[in-house]
Amino acid sequence: MQYRFTEGAGVDPAEKARMIDAGTLQAFTAKVFEGLGMPAGDAATEAEVLVWANLRGIDSHGVQRVAAYSRAVDAGGMNPRPRIRVERETAATVLIEADYAFGPVVTVQAMERVIAKARTAGIGWGLIRNTSHQGAMAYYTQMAARAGLAGLAVVCSPPNMAPPGAKQAGTHNSPIAVSVPGLRRPPISLDMATSVAAGGKLDVARDKGVAIPEEWALDAEGRPTTDPGQSAFLRPAAGYKGYGLALIFECLSSLMVGNPLLSTTISGEGAPRPGTQNSFVAAIDIAAFTDVEAFKRDVDRLADAMNGLDTVEGAPPILVPGQPEEQVLAERTANGIPLPPGTVAKLRAAAERFGLDLPAALA
């Protein structure tokens, strides 16, 4: 198993994680964001999207982000009280200026709008300009799936990934997420970066001081490296294919909203504010094309067919995208979310800064 859909579930037992239930963690995290100046409703949304990721084992996109988000607010890169506004609109499309909002705050709004448009126009397609980190993109595409539609979401950010042959970052390892609803099964839900490995996996390796596979990253001279401390650029998944997808995502997001992030950063002319993201989200109304119940049943059958494929000796059953995360969700809903010491320290620092009580499970 060379690649996984996400960074994978489970936490190194050596990390001596503290276990906390999702509700308590979410309520505390929301208070932190209120401390950062966000209205209560927005703070709740932000906390929900982070804990949603933790519940599914996507810990790099979970509550450990509070530290970086706090620094970004202090530096003026993330705006806790943005003036989000619709700039253009058609029957099926919408362009939203996010004013450097926290990603989840604007992206939830955008997804709600495209779902509503899809119900009348068959499809809704929304562009978001000048957002900030959006968390786990599958959160938004699964909003559409829960509403009985197909959901799609893509992000672009400044460059961090070197095209094959380059010794310089050219594109971002922009992720794409797509979810479709099942009937008795959870959605099939893909959420993948266009790099071999997500950036968060390098952070983990760096923190632990362990080597990385040489497919993951290049050093500053463009040479493959197994030392996460020397890694300067991510490498694209499948070489030219990951690079090509990432480049196209910049065109369909950043260039479509008149806010180029790659060429400006590379040239230094008109470079964006650090952490800026552009994005598009879409919802497709299944009912515009076929019977929704039949579609959901066919999603189940497709997942069943994959799970039932013959495997090579010793290989586990073939899963569908989203299935590993659903397995972690069941386990963490029952047993709580394990937070490693580093994450607990970040939450403790936030509690101290804003005069909050750290949940007893973490104290």
Added chain:
Amino acid sequence: MQYRFTEGAGVDPAEKARMIDAGTLQAFTAKVFEGLGMPAGDAATEAEVLVWANLRGIDSHGVQRVAAYSRAVDAGGMNPRPRIRVERETAATVLIEADYAFGPVVTVQAMERVIAKARTAGIGWGLIRNTSHQGAMAYYTQMAARAGLAGLAVVCSPPNMAPPGAKQAGTHNSPIAVSVPGLRRPPISLDMATSVAAGGKLDVARDKGVAIPEEWALDAEGRPTTDPGQSAFLRPAAGYKGYGLALIFECLSSLMVGNPLLSTTISGEGAPRPGTQNSFVAAIDIAAFTDVEAFKRDVDRLADAMNGLDTVEGAPPILVPGQPEEQVLAERTANGIPLPPGTVAKLRAAAERFGLDLPAALA
């Protein structure tokens, strides 16, 4: 350079290719399709899409297909006189039943419809049920780019690719194509299969009797093989990522039109007619979001930025998707299209069958 956007330009000089100009080749190929029973207009469309691919070095999707298409018509798998009909329609979407039409005949119509819808609704999204081989998908997405819009196209077909760990095909190596218009430069135009290597590359290796990289294919027992004669299943690009994209494309095309191709083929229940494809095509009206001229200028700047990236010692300049094909286009427009003996033989057989004069350049 482990991967390329396409199977690559250029022809082995040992193949002693015949050179023929595009216009002559296209006129002859159209007559072959008329011989197969297609109306003259449809035959011209089909020939144009095939020669378009040859002109860009995508010879696996060029005129050599006449032999397979002729067999498919004889076997009832491709319909030269289909009853193509719009089954459902909204302001932004359309569902077309293709009645096993030749792919280009229905896909050109579908792309024209979604372009028209995009001009009023901001986006047009079209589903096609029961088409057959569609040729090079970038032909359709570049139709949108030429009209000043972004174009998107995806196909699904019965399974030929094994998910990681499987010893059985689970998905098709479904391609995705996206094109966006430039101002002084040609479009950035991605057209990639979700497998490491396109099926046509294995055909070429088999014909030549040369080994293939072990990343390309598996044998019937699910073991990597370097013998193209032993290859039974394609391997997905970037492992789980290529598999995940391919699975999602089945959901957004085949399941969306109520015509599952993967689960039915795997189970044997309701298996589709051989060669059946479902597809979706979309056009996004740039003007619904931003200034079209500025967008095109930004596409040029992005391509310039990629071409100007620092490269590792000895590496050629970084190209953008579509650029290698444009280089072949310029060369073949000037010097003609080289057709290897195998392709010439296929055209000769077609000429004999339909009482046509083989072009002098091929005789």
